Amino acid sequence: MNPGTPIPGTDGPDSPGELADALRATGYLADEGLATAAFLALRMHRPLFCEGEPGTGKTALAQALAQVLGAELIRLQCHDGIDASQALYDWDFPRQLLHLRALEAAATVEGGTLDADSVEASLYDDRFLLARPILKALRTSPSVLLVDEIDRADDEFEAFLLEVLSEHAVTIPEVGEVRAKVPPVVVLTSNRTREVHDALKRRCLYLWLDHPDVVRETEILRSRLPGVPERLAQQVAAAAQQLRRTDLIKPPGVAESLDWARALQLVGARDLDVESAARTLGAVLKYREDADRVRPQLAALLAS
Template sequence: MTATLPPVPASPAELTEALRATGYLPDDGLATAAFLAMRMGRPLFCEGEPGTGKTALAQAMAQVLGAELIRLQCHDGIDASQALYDWDFPRQLLHLRALEAAAGVDGSTLDADEVEASLYDRRFLLARPILRALTTTPSVLLVDEVDRADDEFEAFLLEVLTEHAVTIPELGEIRAATPPLVVLTSNRTREVHDALKRRCLYLWLDHPNVQREIAILRSRLPEVPERLATQVATTVAKLRNAELLKPPGVAESIDWAQALQLVGATTLDVDSAAATLGAVLKYREDADRVRDRLDALLAS
C-alpha cells in the first residue's frame, strides 16, 4: 500500500507552520526561500557560519515533504565515484566463482560476453548519495559543506543538477522520474563558483537573534525553565561577539541548556556556567578566555 505524502505547502506562511511543527523555527526570509525552492524545483544554496541551522533546515524540509533525506558529506578530495556509484567487487567475484563452479559441474563453457554482462547487473551496483537521490521518490538531497570540495567536483555537481541524470557506461542513462529537492550548504571556507550559485536560489543564514533563540530552546527543550533559556540565549549572543576561535552555534546553545538542566541548574551563574562550559565551547583557548571573565559575561 502506497503511503500518502503530505501536500506541498501552498505559501511561505504554510511552510512556516509546517517547519515549526518539525521543531525548526524559521524567519520570514528563510521560509520564503525554502518555499520558492520547493515550488520552482530549484536547488537551495544555504551559506553562513557553522551552527546557524543549514543542515537542520534540510532535515526539516524532508520531514515537511514526507521525503527521504539523503546526505552527501563533502570533504577535501571527494570525487564523482564517491558521490555517484560504485560496483560491489566482492559480490561480483563471488558471482563469477559461482558461474565457474556451475560450468565445472555440467561441463559447459562460459561465454565471456554473457559473463561480463551478468557481472554488471544492477544488483551489483552500489548507489552512492546522488544516484540514490535520483532514483528515490520523493527525496531531499543534502550536499553538505560543498565548499570543502574542489572545482572539478563542483563542475560535476553542476552537470548533475542541470540534467537530473547520470550515465553509467555498463547500464546507460539513469534519469530521475521526479528530481530531488536539493539543498547545498557552505560554511564559506572558500568561495563557491558563480556557475553553481547561478543554478540555485541563495539563502544566507545568520545566527538567530536572542528572542528567536529563546523560542528555539523552548521548542527543543520544553523542560528547561524559561529564565534559564533566556540566560543561555543572552549569554551565547555575547559569546558570538567575543572574538572566539569557534563561536557557538545553535546546536551548542541547545547542548548548553540541556547540560545545565541535567546538572540541576535553574539559573545560569558562574559556578554552573564554569562546570558546563565544555558543552558550548570546543577550544581550550576559548574556554580559558571565557572562564576568566564569567562574572562580567553573566552580568545583566
C-alpha cells in the same frame, strides 16, 4: 500539517506562511525570509544554496524539509578530495568476484563453457551496484538531497555537481542513463571557507543564514527542550550571543546552545550563574583555548 505526512506533489505547502508552520511542527523555527526562500525553491524546482557561519541551522533546514515533505533525506558530506565516484556509484567488486567464481564452478561441474558476454552482463547487474548519495537521490522519490559543506570540495567536483543538478540524470557506462522520475529537492550548504563558483550559485536560489537573535534563540530552546525553564532558556540564549561576540576559535551555534541548556538542566541548574556555567562550559565551547579565554570573563559575560 503533521511532520512526516507526505504533501501531494513535490511543491509542498501553498505559501511561505504555511511552510513556516509546517517547519515549526518539526521543531525548526523559520523566519519570514527563510520560509520564503525555501518555499520558492520548492515551487521553482531550484536547488537552495544556504550559506552562513557554522551552527546557523543550514543542515537542520534540509532535515526539517524532508520531514515536511515526507521525503527521504539523503546526505552527501563533501570533503577535500571528494570525486564523482564517491558521490555517484561504485561496483561491489568482492561480490562480483564471488559471483564469477560461482559461475566458473557451475560450468566446471556441468562440463560446459562460459559465454563471455553473458558473464559480463551478469557481473554488471543492479544487485552489484552500490548507489552513493547522488545516484540514490535520483532513484528515490520523494527525496531531499543535502549536499553538505560544498565549499570543502574542489572546482572539478563543483563542475560535476552542476551538470547533475542541471540534467537530473547520470550515465553509468555498464547500465545506461539513470534519470530521476521526480527530481530531488536539493539543499546545498556552505560555511564559506572558500567562494563557490558563480556557475553553481546561478543554478540555485541563495539564502544567507545568520545566528538567531536572543528572542528567536530562546524560542528555539523552549521548542526543542520543553522542560527547560523559560528564564534559563533566556539566559543561555543571551550568554550564547555574548560568546559569539568574543574572539573565539569556534563561536557556538544553536546546536551548542541546545547542548548547554540540556547540560544545565541535567545538573539541576535553575539559573545560569558563574558556577553552573563553569561546570558545563564543555557543552558550548569545544576548544581548550576558547574555554581558557572565557572562564576569567564569565562573571562579566553573564552580567551583560
